Amino acid sequence: MRERFWERFDLEELTDEEWEALCDGCGQCCLLKFQDEETGDLAVLNVACELLDIHSCRCSDYAHRFEKVPDCTQLTPERIDDFRWLPKSCAYRRVAEGRKLAAWHPLIAGGPERMHRKGISVRSFAVSQREVPEDELEEHIIAILPIDA
Numbered sequence: 001m002r003e004r005f006w007e008r009f010d011l012e013e014l015t016d017e018e019w020e021a022l023c024d025g026c027g028q029c030c031l032l033k034f035q036d037e038e039t040g041d042l043a044v045l046n047v048a049c050e051l052l053d054i055h056s057c058r059c060s061d062y063a064h065r066f067e068k069v070p071d072c073t074q075l076t077p078e079r080i081d082d083f084r085w086l087p088k089s090c091a092y093r094r095v096a097e098g099r100k101l102a103a104w105h106p107l108i109a110g111g112p113e114r115m116h117r118k119g120i121s122v123r124s125f126a127v128s129q130r131e132v133p134e135d136e137l138e139e140h141i142i143a144i145l146p147i148d149a
């Protein structure tokens, strides 16, 4: 990977390897969400997709994720408008908006532990979808976000 590529190149210019490395692995995008059909606002749950490994905050079957979870979203530079629903801390959103990566980002900190310690990742609070009955999901809403927040 090119040195400090995230500061020197636009998202469209990244190699596949750089694109994957840019993900901080926080797991926030793998939390379940409900969208209000009228306002577009998002209700974010502390319940993570059934494929998320809560401890590592990584997808447990990344290669087959679209077969197993049809709602899983593939982020690409072409879908930059979709980035509005990502958390403000998300590395793709930061680069897309011309912001710097945070000091806790694994590319800068040398690994993910600092991110976990600071509570950026979902490790400390998420529960797996496998453990929550569908009729109890609404009880797990932790935030309501305007879609362009």
Ligand code: SF4
Pocket (backbone or CB within 6 Å): 022, 023, 024, 025, 026, 027, 028, 029, 030, 075, 086, 087, 089, 090, 091, 092
């Ligand atoms: S929110 Fe962004 S940086 Fe965090 S895991 Fe999802 S895509 Fe990666």
Ligand code: SF4
Pocket (backbone or CB within 6 Å): 029, 030, 049, 050, 051, 052, 053, 058, 059, 060, 061, 062, 065, 066, 069, 072, 073
């Ligand atoms: S399938 Fe994997 S990448 Fe997609 S939302 Fe679930 S855990 Fe995240």
